[in-house]
Amino acid sequence: MTDPILKIDAVSKRFTRTPGLAERLAGKFTGGGKPVTVHALTDVSLEVTKGEVLGIVGESGCGKSTLGRVIAGIHAPSSGSVTLNGKPVADERRGNIHKLTTQVQMIHQDPFASLNPRMKVGETLAEGPRYHGIIPADQVRTRIRALLEQVGLEGAYADRLPHQFSGGQRQRIAIARALAMEPEVLVLDEAVASLDVSIQAQVLNLFMDLRHDLGLTALFISHDLSVVRHVCDRVAIMYLGRLVELAPADQLYADPRHPYTRALFASIPTVGTGRGRFEAIKGEIPSPIAPPPGCAFHPRCPFAGPRCWAEVPRLTEAGAARTVACHLNDGGVEMQKGAA
Amino acid sequence: MTAALDVKGLTTRFETRAGHVTAVNDVSFTVQPGRIMGLVGESGSGKSVTGFSILGLIDAPGEVTAGAVLVDGVDLRKLSKEDLRKMRGRKVAMVFQDPMMTLNPVLRVGDQMAMAVRVHQAMSKSDALEHARKALEVVGIPSPAERLKAYPHQLSGGMRQRVAIAMALLHSPSVIIADEATTALDVSIQGQILAEVRELADTTGAAIVWITHDLAVVSSLADDICVMYAGRIVERGTAEQVIGGPRHPYTQGLLDSIPARHEPGRKLPQIPGSTPQLSRLPDGCPFRPRCPRASELCRTEPPLDVRDGHAVLCHHPLERV
Numbered sequence: 220m221t222d223p224i225l226k227i228d229a230v231s232k233r234f235t236r237t238p239g240l241a242e243r244l245a246g247k248f249t250g251g252g253k254p255v256t257v258h259a260l261t262d263v264s265l266e267v268t269k270g271e272v273l274g275i276v277g278e279s280g281c282g283k284s285t286l287g288r289v290i291a292g293i294h295a296p297s298s299g300s301v302t303l304n305g306k307p308v309a310d311e312r313r314g315n316i317h318k319l320t321t322q323v324q325m326i327h328q329d330p331f332a333s334l335n336p337r338m339k340v341g342e343t344l345a346e347g348p349r350y351h352g353i354i355p356a357d358q359v360r361t362r363i364r365a366l367l368e369q370v371g372l373e374g375a376y377a378d379r380l381p382h383q384f385s386g387g388q389r390q391r392i393a394i395a396r397a398l399a400m401e402p403e404v405l406v407l408d409e410a411v412a413s414l415d416v417s418i419q420a421q422v423l424n425l426f427m428d429l430r431h432d433l434g435l436t437a438l439f440i441s442h443d444l445s446v447v448r449h450v451c452d453r454v455a456i457m458y459l460g461r462l463v464e465l466a467p468a469d470q471l472y473a474d475p476r477h478p479y480t481r482a483l484f485a486s487i488p489t490v491g492t493g494r495g496r497f498e499a500i501k502g503e504i505p506s507p508i509a510p511p512p513g514c515a516f517h518p519r520c521p522f523a524g525p526r527c528w529a530e531v532p533r534l535t536e537a538g539a540a541r542t543v544a545c546h547l548n549d550g551g552v553e554m555q556k557g558a559a
Numbered sequence: 560m561t562a563a564l565d566v567k568g569l570t571t572r573f574e575t576r577a578g579h580v581t582a583v584n585d586v587s588f589t590v591q592p593g594r595i596m597g598l599v600g601e602s603g604s605g606k607s608v609t610g611f612s613i614l615g616l617i618d619a620p621g622e623v624t625a626g627a628v629l630v631d632g633v634d635l636r637k638l639s640k641e642d643l644r645k646m647r648g649r650k651v652a653m654v655f656q657d658p659m660m661t662l663n664p665v666l667r668v669g670d671q672m673a674m675a676v677r678v679h680q681a682m683s684k685s686d687a688l689e690h691a692r693k694a695l696e697v698v699g700i701p702s703p704a705e706r707l708k709a710y711p712h713q714l715s716g717g718m719r720q721r722v723a724i725a726m727a728l729l730h731s732p733s734v735i736i737a738d739e740a741t742t743a744l745d746v747s748i749q750g751q752i753l754a755e756v757r758e759l760a761d762t763t764g765a766a767i768v769w770i771t772h773d774l775a776v777v778s779s780l781a782d783d784i785c786v787m788y789a790g791r792i793v794e795r796g797t798a799e800q801v802i803g804g805p806r807h808p809y810t811q812g813l814l815d816s817i818p819a820r821h822e823p824g825r826k827l828p829q830i831p832g833s834t835p836q837l838s839r840l841p842d843g844c845p846f847r848p849r850c851p852r853a854s855e856l857c858r859t860e861p862p863l864d865v866r867d868g869h870a871v872l873c874h875h876p877l878e879r880v
Contacts, residue, residue, distance in 0.1 A: 278745035385833045386602075415601035415772060417830040420816035424826050442746065445775075445819035449827075468823060486750030488779040490802060490817055500747040503715055 223266035224436055225290065225404055230299035232260040232285050257507050259285040261460045262299070264534075267404070267436060274451030274468065275440045276483075280507055282460040283440045287406045290438060291325045303403060321351050324397035328409035330389030334381040340367075340392055341377030348399045366395040371425055387418035391425065398429070405437040411446060423450060444487055448472055453540075456480045459515040460507055462534060466541035476543040479516045514546065522547055561632050562589040563733045563766030564596075564613070564651075569626035571605075571612045574619075577838035582608040582621070584790040590766040590783070592733070595757070597777030597798070598770045600787035601813075603834050606770045609787070610736045613768070614653055615643050631733050649679045652727035656739040658719035661726070662711040668695075668722055669707030676729050694725040699755050717748035724752070724759075731763060738770045753780050774813060778802045786810045789835055789845035796869035804879040806864075806871040809846050844874065852877075 234257045238246065246252015260282045267273050277283045288294045290301055292308040301308045303322055327333040334343060344363045348354040354362050364374030370391040381389060390410065397405055407426075411419045427450060429435060441447050447454055447468070454471050456464040456479065464477040475481045482500040502519040505511050514532050517523040526546050537543040571583035582605045590596045600606040612623050615635055628635040630650050635643060655661055663671050672691035673684055682690070688707060695703035698721040711719055720740060727735050737756070741749040757780060760767050769781055777784055777798070784801040786794040786809065794807040805811045812830040814820065821827060832849045841847050843858040850857070852875040861872050 278747060387833060415834070416774065416813055417601060417816050418833060420818075420827040420829040423818065424829060427824065427826065445817065449818035449821065449823050449825075483747065486747045488750075488753065488773075488775040489819060490775045490778045490814065500750070503717060503748070504745065 222268070224269045224304060225265075225267040226300075226302045227263060227265040227267075227286075227290065228300050228302070230260055230263045230286075230289060230296045230301060231258070232282075232289055232294060233258055233297045255508055258460050258510060259507060260289065260296070263457075263460075263462050264299075265455060265462070265465070267438070269436055270434050271453065272430065272435070272437045272439055272451045274447035274454040275438060275457060276442065276444060276447055276454060277457035278442060278483075278504055280459070280504055281457040282507075283457050284408055286457070287325065287408045287438060287440050290404070291323045291406050293325070321347070321353070321400050322403040323406060324400050324402040324404075325406045325408060326390075326393050326397050326410045328412050330386055330393050330413070331381075333393055334389055334396075336381050338380075339377065340379055340381065340384075343381075343392070344377070344396050344399050347396070348401075351400070353401055354399075363399070366399055367392075369398070369429070370395045371421075385418075386414055387421055390414060390422050394422075394425065394429070398433075403436060405435055406440070407437060408440045409442070410439075412441065412443065419446070426450060444472075444484065445489075456483070459505060459510050461515060462544065463516070464541075464543045464545075465534070466537075466543075470538070470541055476537050476541075476548060477516075477545050478520045478522055478547070482519075514544075562629070563592045563631060564590040564768065565627075565629040566609075566613060567627040567629070569609065569612055569623065569628065571608055571617055571621060571623050573621040575838060580837040582790050582837060583612055583623075586626070586787075586790075586792050588783075588785050588792065588795060590734070590768060592766050593760050593764040594782045595760050595767045595769055595780055597781030597784045598768055598787065599772065599774055599777050599784060599813075601772060601834055603789075603837065604787040605790040605837075606772075606787050607738050610653065610738050610768065610770050613734075613736060614647060614651060645679070648675065648732075649730040650732050651734045651736065652730070652732040654720075654723050654727050654735065654737040654740045656742055658716070658723040659711065661723045662719060664711050666710075667707065668709050668711065668714070672707070672722075672726055672729065675726055679730055690729065691725070694728050695722065697728060697759070698722075698725045699751065700725070717744055717752065720744060720752060721755075724756070728759070728763070728765075732765060734766045734768070736768045736770065739772070740769075741776065742771065742773070749776075756780065774802075774817065775819075786813070789840060790837060791845070791872060792870075793846065793872045794870065800867075800869040804869075806869065806876040806879065807846075807873050808850050808852050808875070808877065811877060812849075812851075844872075 236255045238252045243252040263286060275283045275286060289296050308323055341363050344366060345359045349359060363377050367374050367376055372391055411422050414422060439447060439451050451468050454468050455462055458479050464480050475484055486500055500519055511518055513529045514527040517527040532544045532546045534542045534544045535548060537548050567587050569583055569586045573580045573582055586609055598606050611617055613628050617623055635646060669688050669691055673687035676682060676687040676690050692703045692707055695706055700706050700721050741752050759765060771777055781798050784798050785792045788809050794801055794810045805814060815828040818827060830849050835845055844861045847853045847857040856874045861874050864871050864876055
């Protein structure tokens, strides 16, 4: 195995909201008004090798977007480190941040919000590389045209405004903008989630072509398991800020080990004939402000025992190249297959 | 058996600067009691406007210009405004995508549910609250008596959507129309709600129209499926017929573009182009410019071809043996 290009080492990210003056005053009487801390990421470690596409899957509040943002250097981690080719991508010292992060580019979910409606597409694409001196000034126009053609649009579209494009076309523009920075790593955060199925297929095909042509390394964040299966080499499953399972895509889909992964697979409707059965996970996702003690999944887990209530499971080896954070895995208790 | 919902030739137009736009074009379908009809389409296909048109919720510059909407045999379009208001919520109820749009943020859940009960039924407040509590229980809300005292913001997204569904159930309506009701929810919560909706249809005998863009959801939830494109129903049949043997090239294209149906990493078959703007539809079949089977004939209006109740609006439907 080649050396990892991107290394995420024991990253935690907490967001703390300090109450305003009025809330603190009211808190004197009600006992509230104390700072609230959200544990968005807890002790996440991952390695990504060059040319790999790693899927990050989870439900809302699991920290998948925060992880993407920490990797892109938008948020500095509260503890732990993210390094790209051995250099940190984010640094608490503000001055350092923008120089480092041009090598990780992000593509967001909503192409209607991520493009400036007042800037021509060509200007949007040229802004970053021009500022950072990535493309020589006299070559900007030809490079922008080439980029637009690379994502399946016409070079002449550089003079148009975002409102003249459909959702799928805008997402292509957003991809071109990320590529313009010649990044080492792309972070796609629900990049196809807002697109219609027929358009989604077009954008996924584009992504797979680009990956093949440019040898892209990417993090593909999504809640859609079938899309992730289609484009990713390895998949990380997250729950309430922690990594619960990490495995090569084919192995994970053939044999999910964590009870949460199993339950997630079971509750997803698939296109097939005949009435489906929804094997729902009972209960709700707990709040990341007050995560349950022990294994965060234990209140919803059909296999939970006393050890799960008290002790946080660590990620441990579960076969070649795969890890899982579950006491059933290391405690010698065998899960009943399909019992979830 | 009378259909719980019988929609005949429903047509809705909007007056826009670009001229008349027909958002719903001659839409017909029936839903029997206890059955779930999945109305699928991509954005702009007219599926939501169809839902609104059924309930008579179209305002200017839009107008329902033709058709009939029969609920238990009564044509909603022939009713006076006052009579229609009495039907809404009692006979036909709607559930929307965003429960915060349905729920009043400054009223306790119980108060607003009791209000909804007493609009249509003479009942004491305490009886109405008890009725509301039972409805919350039906949709699987734990400790419903306590939830009655909660404000909407104190509930999670999934709980709010359950409350919205419970409100739709208050008067045991014959027809429930749900517009992207689980789209904003997480998959595990969506799974729970879909299981309950299925059970509701089976136990209460309500006819449900489930409007969504998600083929996977309808194929596992619905008994019957209508596929909409550019304001028309282009294919209609049982879920087995439409998902197992689609006859319209558009339905086939949609199903083909789902990643789960292909080997990972393979290129996905894609429908070229994008959904047309309703103000600039081509002549004849609106799918013609994107269709792999299109011919000169497709410049004329496509015929409706029905076999064993499986209807398709196409000149060159896919043949199934």
